[in-house]
Amino acid sequence: MKTVADISHIARDKRGVAWIENANVKVMEVVLDHVAYGWSADQIHEQHPHLSLAQIHSALAFYYDHQAEFDAQIERDLKALRKARAAAGESPLQRRLRALVHSA
Numbered sequence: 295m296k297t298v299a300d301i302s303h304i305a306r307d308k309r310g311v312a313w314i315e316n317a318n319v320k321v322m323e324v325v326l327d328h329v330a331y332g333w334s335a336d337q338i339h340e341q342h343p344h345l346s347l348a349q350i351h352s353a354l355a356f357y358y359d360h361q362a363e364f365d366a367q368i369e370r371d372l373k374a375l376r377k378a379r380a381a382a383g384e385s386p387l388q389r390r391l392r393a394l395v396h397s398a
Contacts, residue, residue, distance in 0.1 A: 317349060324354065
């Protein structure tokens with residue numbers, strides 16, 4: 295008889311990162327689709343048809359079981375992204391687009 299652990303579809307690697315088993319997809323990727331875009335499991339499945347609905351629901355359940363941990367990681371990643379963007383400054387494309395807008 296299968297136990298809950300047998301059908302969870304989720305495993306952590308040596309660094310503690312949660313992965314969907316047999317899919318090469320991090321749980322965080324499914325979480326971000328759900329949190330950032332507000333996608334349901336069915337909508338995530340449309341975007342990632344290689345994942346089963348069972349895998350997606352397992353990833354979302356894992357997120358809700360560990361929501362504080364995931365939300366803290368998302369916040370850390372956003373802060374790091376903002377810091378990197380600020381350090382990089384304006385790109386040549388951004389400068390050209392700003393110049394086009396100001397000249398119109």
